[in-house]
Amino acid sequence: DTAVSQTPKYLVTQMGNDKSIKCEQNLGHDTMYWYKQDSKKFLKIMFSYNNKELIINETVPNRFSPKSPDKAHLNLHINSLELGDSAVYFCASSQLGGIYEQYFGPGTRLTVT
Amino acid sequence: EDKVVQSPLSLVVHEGDTVTLNCSYEVTNFRSLLWYKQEKKAPTFLFMLTSSGIEKKSGRLSSILDKKELSSILNITATQTGDSAIYLCAVDSGGSNYKLTFGKGTLLTVNP
Numbered sequence: 553d554t555a556v557s558q559t560p561k562y563l564v565t566q567m568g569n570d571k572s573i574k575c576e577q578n579l580g581h582d583t584m585y586w587y588k589q590d591s592k593k594f595l596k597i598m599f600s601y602n603n604k605e606l607i608i609n610e611t612v613p614n615r616f617s618p619k620s621p622d623k624a625h626l627n628l629h630i631n632s633l634e635l636g637d638s639a640v641y642f643c644a645s646s647q648l649g650g651i652y653e654q655y656f657g658p659g660t661r662l663t664v665t
Numbered sequence: 666e667d668k669v670v671q672s673p674l675s676l677v678v679h680e681g682d683t684v685t686l687n688c689s690y691e692v693t694n695f696r697s698l699l700w701y702k703q704e705k706k707a708p709t710f711l712f713m714l715t716s717s718g719i720e721k722k723s724g725r726l727s728s729i730l731d732k733k734e735l736s737s738i739l740n741i742t743a744t745q746t747g748d749s750a751i752y753l754c755a756v757d758s759g760g761s762n763y764k765l766t767f768g769k770g771t772l773l774t775v776n777p
Contacts (some may be wrong), residue, residue, distance in 0.1 A: 592769070652713075656708050
């Protein structure tokens with residue numbers, strides 16, 4: 553039973569395309585997050601949602617738009633993909649933002665060619 | 666801007682050695698410090714340290730928070746090859762932002 557799942561696991565696409573990554577958690581958590589991990593393994597937060605409401609929106613290009621249809625799902629849509637978007641994107645969730653540990657999904661490796 | 670610095674960036678040891686990984690932080694409102702282990706895929710949670718829980722231990726792993734020095738250490742005794750991973754330190758700076766700031770990690774390699 554996967555706690556935090558992401559699809560797809562791998563995504564290879566060309567510059568200029570639009571793509572989405574989906575995330576679902578079955579832990580009953582209130583808060584969900586998107587992180588980007590670059591080639592040097594540096595993990596940086598992009599967005600945080602609490603009960604479907606956007607809480608954190610770090611300095612991320614407007615081409616990235618998160619959508620939370622319900623508190624168990626947080627999807628990430630990326631428009632006009634660029635080479636620099638290539639990275640591993642992790643979804644995470646926690647019981648209450650920041651007070652409890654975050655559980656991470658398996659990651660989506662995005663390669664833009 | 667919140668900052669988390671880990672050292673060393675990488676470390677190579679032999680099985681059976683004891684290692685100490687360091688994490689220091691500068692944040693506006695400290696609430697907790699977390700350690701994660703990342704092998705091939707997702708980071709997995711190890712410990713959370715707060716003002717009311719400054720020392721944690723689980724098997725061969727232990728961690729201490731020094732609020733005065735704004736730092737934490739993660740100790741691993743009798744290392745095994747399965748301990749090879751990136752160890753990430755993250756700090757929750759509190760407030761309503763629910764934000765974890767991560768360090769760049771320490772890559773630990775344990776050779777047989």
